[in-house]
Amino acid sequence: MTASAGKVLFIDDDHALRVAAVQGLELAGFEVTAFDNGPAALKALSRDFPGVVVSDVRMPGMDGLALFARIQAIDPDIPVLLITGHGDVAMAVAALKEGVYDFVSKPFPMERLAAALARALEKRSLVLDNRRLEAAASQGPTGSPLLGEAPVMQRLRATIAQLAEAEVDVLIQGETGVGKDLVAQALHRGGPRRGRPMATVNCAALPEAVFEAELFGVTGGAAGGRPRIGRLEHADRGVLFLDEIEGLTPAMQAKLLRVVEEREIWPIGAAEPRHLDLRIIAAGKVDLAERVREGLFRADLYYRLNVVTLVAPPLRERREDVPMLFGHFLAEAAARFRRPVPRLTAAVRDHLLGHDWPGNVRELAHYAERVALGLSSAVTPDTGTGVQADGLAERVERYEAMAIRETLAACNGDARTAMALLRTPRKTFYDKLRRHGIEIDAYRPSRRGPRP
Known part of the structure; x- marks a missing residue:
């Protein structure tokens, strides 16, 4: 665009x-x-x-x-x-x-x-x-949820296709809203575990007090606890997706390290650990290596998670994909809201091309929803550009005024000659002069001055 x-x-x-x-x-x-x-x-x-x-x-x-x-x-x-x-x-x-x-x-x-x-x-x-x-x-849904034809996206999809069957752990890095969860889903769907579940854990949203019970589970022997299978056991033989991994506290990082190292969990109240068959995919919106240097993230956990790193690019690095993504999101939103897909206006296009999209694909999708609902001011015709407001009536009026002025100039402001050349009745002629603000005297040689 x-x-x-x-x-x-x-x-x-x-x-x-x-x-x-x-x-x-x-x-x-x-x-x-x-x-x-x-x-x-x-x-x-x-x-x-x-x-x-x-x-x-x-x-x-x-x-x-x-x-x-x-x-x-x-x-x-x-x-x-x-x-x-x-x-x-x-x-x-x-x-x-x-x-x-x-x-x-x-x-x-x-x-x-x-x-x-x-x-x-x-x-x-x-x-x-x-x-x-x-x-x-x-075009509808494509074979990959990661839409875009920018070179960085083509390389990302090619790398995902190579890694999907490899069964190695993967660390996905990228800013908020770039679609790290879509990268994880693509790895899961393209790999041999596609028929098994992918358990997603939002590490930043998990309170430390319930961390062990939620992830590792609780056995019947635990004092005062009801038996419960943890999220990690639900992912056995499937994929564990640890989103916002940087949100783990030091204590939570220590407890997760054994899972990553040994693929074992120790449910609360259990007499022995349970082995799990997991592929682990972790995602972070910050540079974990920098967090390690700052002492905020365990180096041993980082290096065990970081077998292979994938970087999901921000939208500002693939601006050529913005129009296609916007069209996709706009059609989806219009269908969801049961509304016709609105036409692109100059204001919407200028926003798409000029905005930096700090919220990345998520921000673009939300903008498409507002446009579909008519809640964005950019949906209204952009009268400031002259494109949307310049309709047939305006163009006819503009040409009519120009034709009258040029005819008056050609006949030195002689009203009779001008009316004859324009084939316009006297009353209509003077009505048009008033409507267009044309002063006939300005075209007469004796009183020639600046033309209106």
Whole structure:
């Protein structure tokens, strides 16, 4: 999801105008390809064209309106701007209603054309981004819960595939919200223990007072205790996932060390230990090696857990995956809330591209839920950009005002001539002057001043 590169197809049979326009647009930062006829330009267009078409209306053979109709057949969402001469007001308004994005009248200021192209390119970029989001959403579940095509994610999935069958213990490191639990699930599902349970223990949420009873269990011989099978015994012949391993207190670390070393537990009240067949996967959101150096984590436990280390990358290191992930989460959220999937707006896209996502994938998923529910302010049309608010009525009004001003300038402010050229009744003509704030005296030679 990136802003358009600024591609413009410019079609005009007037060689001098075409050369001047191309030079001006390239100086303004656009990537321009010029043609002297419509059929040649059509060969450069496809449904995925990431740009805008500018065409003169009056050309031999295929004129601008015929070219617009052919472009509509390729993709009706490709913005088309037409260049018109004086006296084409009625045709221009009719074409706007048919879907032409905008008009500029000859002779046109390059700033006017560049501004219209910038708005059109923004609109085209949003259309293509929405299509990519819809495609991502329609793909449905993939073979791996770890979505993303960034190189770091491809390497992570490849490493998981190699380690899954190896039966070695794995330490997963990564910031909060990156999906360390998904890495653990992928290791479990890809390994020989996939048919057995994976017991998850959130070490940071487990009080030290109940640590032994919860993990190791209680036998009937324990004084005052009810017999209970511990979580670790439930994971026998399966996988033990120790999440937020850094949350263990020193006493809890010492008690867990025997499990990791010997694969044995000693339930409370038991006369002898019980052997377990476990694969252990641990995860931490901090650098455990640094915790060892600080004396906050046992070195012997760390080195026994750290047979192989996998790093789940933060979202800021794989920004190219943000659009696809957002589309996936948005579709999921919309289905869960039984709502239609909302369209991407400029504000939402700007947030997706510009935000650092310190909460990583979890934060992105929650943002998608707010967008699906309409609770994010970015869901509303972004009137600040001019893209969402610039609808058909606004474009017709803008072109009408421009046409009146240009006609008054051409006839030196003569109202009768202007009404004749515009084919507009007197009352309608003056009503439009008032509505657009146009002062006719400013166009008369004797009182010529700054034009409104």
